[in-house]
Amino acid sequence: MKIAIAKEIQVDERRVALVPDVAARLVKQGIEVWIEAGAGERAFFSDATYEEVGVKVIGDTATLWRDADIVLKVGNFEDHETEKLREGSILIAFLNPLGNPSLVQKLSERKVTAFSMEMIPRTSRAQSMDALSSQANLAGYKSVLIAAATLPKYFPMLTTAAGTIRPAKVLVMGAGVAGLQAIATARRLGAVVEAFDVRPEVKEQVQSLGAKFVDVTLEEDTVAEGGYAKELSEKAKQHTREVLTTHVAASDVVITTAQVPGRKAPVLVTEEMVTQMKPGSVVVDLAASQGGNCECTEAGKDVLKHGVTIVGPINLPSSMPLHASEVYAKNLNALLKLMTTPEGELTLNFEDDIIDGACVTHNGEIRSQRVKDALGVTVTQ
Numbered sequence: 001m002k003i004a005i006a007k008e009i010q011v012d013e014r015r016v017a018l019v020p021d022v023a024a025r026l027v028k029q030g031i032e033v034w035i036e037a038g039a040g041e042r043a044f045f046s047d048a049t050y051e052e053v054g055v056k057v058i059g060d061t062a063t064l065w066r067d068a069d070i071v072l073k074v075g076n077f078e079d080h081e082t083e084k085l086r087e088g089s090i091l092i093a094f095l096n097p098l099g100n101p102s103l104v105q106k107l108s109e110r111k112v113t114a115f116s117m118e119m120i121p122r123t124s125r126a127q128s129m130d131a132l133s134s135q136a137n138l139a140g141y142k143s144v145l146i147a148a149a150t151l152p153k154y155f156p157m158l159t160t161a162a163g164t165i166r167p168a169k170v171l172v173m174g175a176g177v178a179g180l181q182a183i184a185t186a187r188r189l190g191a192v193v194e195a196f197d198v199r200p201e202v203k204e205q206v207q208s209l210g211a212k213f214v215d216v217t218l219e220e221d222t223v224a225e226g227g228y229a230k231e232l233s234e235k236a237k238q239h240t241r242e243v244l245t246t247h248v249a250a251s252d253v254v255i256t257t258a259q260v261p262g263r264k265a266p267v268l269v270t271e272e273m274v275t276q277m278k279p280g281s282v283v284v285d286l287a288a289s290q291g292g293n294c295e296c297t298e299a300g301k302d303v304l305k306h307g308v309t310i311v312g313p314i315n316l317p318s319s320m321p322l323h324a325s326e327v328y329a330k331n332l333n334a335l336l337k338l339m340t341t342p343e344g345e346l347t348l349n350f351e352d353d354i355i356d357g358a359c360v361t362h363n364g365e366i367r368s369q370r371v372k373d374a375l376g377v378t379v380t381q
Contacts, residue, residue, distance in 0.1 A: 001346055002032045003336075004058070004068030007039035010076045012314060014042040014321035015328060017072035017093070022329040024053035026336070030344040034058045034068065043321035069346065072332060074325075075315075079103055087111040090339075090346075092332060094118060094131070097360050098262025099290075101374040108361040113348070117331065118261065119368065121357040128334040129354065133177045134327040139316040140181030140257065143284045144170075147253045148189055150302075150309055152280045156190020167192050171247055172211070173268050173293060174257035175202040178286055182255045183209045194247060198240070216243045241270060249276040256293035257286045262374060269294040271305070279307035288312030 003026060005018045016039050018026075023033050035050050037059045047057045058064040065071060065084035075094035082103070085091060088111060095116040097104045107114045117131040127133075147170070148155050157167040170186040172179050175197035183206065186193045193211035203213040216239070248254055248269060254277075259265050265287035274283070274296055285292045288299040296305045297312040304310075317324040338355060339348055350356050360368045366375070 001069045001340070001344055002034060002067060003070045003072060004064045005033070005035040005039055005055075006064065006071055006073045007036040007061075008042075008074055008076075009078065009081075012318060013074060013076060014318045015074045015325045016040040016043045016045060016321070017074050017325075017329065017332060019043070019045055019325050019329045020049045020053050020055070021326075022333045023050060023055050025333060026344075027054040029340070029342070031340070032056070034064055036061060036064050040325075043325040045325070070336075074328060077103065079106060082106045082110050082112070085110055085112050089113070091115070092117065092335065095360065097368060097371045098374050101371050104360050104366055104368070104371050105375060108364055108366045111364045112361060113359065113363075114361040115335070115358045116360045116368075117335075117358070119358045119360060120331075120335070121353055123353070126354050129331050129338075129358075131328055131331040134331055135317040135324060136176065136178040136257075137181045138320050138324050138327075139286055140178035140255075141185050142316045142319060143178070143255050143257075143286055143313070144182050144185040144189065146311055146313065147186075147255060147282050147284045150282045150284075150311060151253055153252065154190075155186070168252040169250060170194070170253040170255065171196070171214075171251040172255045172257070173197075173244075174259075175199070175206050176257060178257045179255075180205060180209065182257065183211045186253075186255075187211065191253070194251070196244060196247070198236075214244065214247055216240050237266060241268070241273070244268065245273050245276065248273045249278075252278065252281050254281070254283045254294075255286065256283070258293050259287045259290050262370075263290075265290040265293050267293060267295055269296075271295045274308050274310070275306045277306070277308045281308045283308060283310045285310065285312050286316070289314050 026033050033055045035055050037057050066086050070090040073093035077093050090113045092115040097116045120126050120129050155168045158165040168191045170191040170193045172182045172195040175195050183193050183195050187210045194214050195206045195211045196214040206213045283294050285294045285297040287293045288297050296310045299312045300314045302311050
């Protein structure tokens with residue numbers, strides 16, 4: 001069996017699907033591992049480091065895609081790349097199936113078996129494969145560093161000869177993986193931290209990290225399948241904004257992390273709320289690529305509105321490509337163990353909930369009902 005590590009083609013994507021250490025484990029299994037020349041360079045892994053562990057460097061892109069049994073990528077798979085895949089091959093990557101269902105349809109037409117890393121089930125057994133969480137951890141950490149570098153004041157309380165400097169106040173919206181890491185990082189830097197989430201059950205996690213939980217009592221179910229936050233009704237959104245307004249106004253930094261798969265991110269911080277923030281305050285919006293949690297966000301840009309800097313970063317994990325690639329490679333390796341024998345032979349067991357949940361196309365069919373719904377496909381029984 002041949003596994004190919006494809007080169008990322010997006011300008012802002014610096015990660016690589018497999019790092020040398022993980023590739024070496026596959027080679028020891030008897031699997032032939034190829035890598036497209038230069039694929040690891042932007043993550044600081046040279047072609048030579050791959051060759052040292054038995055990986056074959058391929059300069060001809062067409063050969064690599066055509067002859068591989070499994071093609072591994074990170075994210076933002078382009079529509080035109082489907083043409084490089086041979087019929088019956090396997091693709092594993094971040095495919096954004098709910099946001100870009102037409103790509104999934106093209107993969108099915110190509111008769112490619114596609115696994116989307118976004119669709120890994122949120123179960124204890126699948127934690128080692130949960131690439132969304134591993135990458136969100138990095139984003140949450142980096143968001144606080146960006147905020148600290150942008151804020152025109154200290155994060156920690158300092159007692160100096162010139163007097164005492166009060167600590168910065170940070171509000172984190174969304175206590176998922178990224179939000180919890182943001183809370184922990186802001187606390188380590190000495191800030192006073194508050195956090196909000198529509199899911200009341202995360203209160204204990206927030207408090208365990210030393211932050212105060214902002215409780216917004218809602219009269220509707222707020223938890224979706226897999227433990228994610230559910231999109232709220234307009235009435236609930238309005239009530240949430242009203243409660244949060246005073247907390248936003250009192251904060252030096254607001255970090256927003258709320259996203260709904262396949263949909264525009266909910267607006268948590270209105271422009272009116274921004275006008276009430278102190279001059280010099282900072283908003284870091286981790287949902288910028290999905291429209292933003294702040295009305296003033298512009299994806300990929302830092303903008304100054306009403307004396308407040310709104311940062312709209314895109315693909316923060318890619319800004320730390322070495323560790324981002326390492327943890328993603330471990331996620332892939334755990335998934336590959338499920339679909340290969342100890343001798344390195346391919347075996348797909350669709351009765352396994354992880355294989356079944358992550359596979360979006362197989363044998364010319366779209367397997368995910370959620371993707372079918374996004375495409376408006378009528379399913380007959």
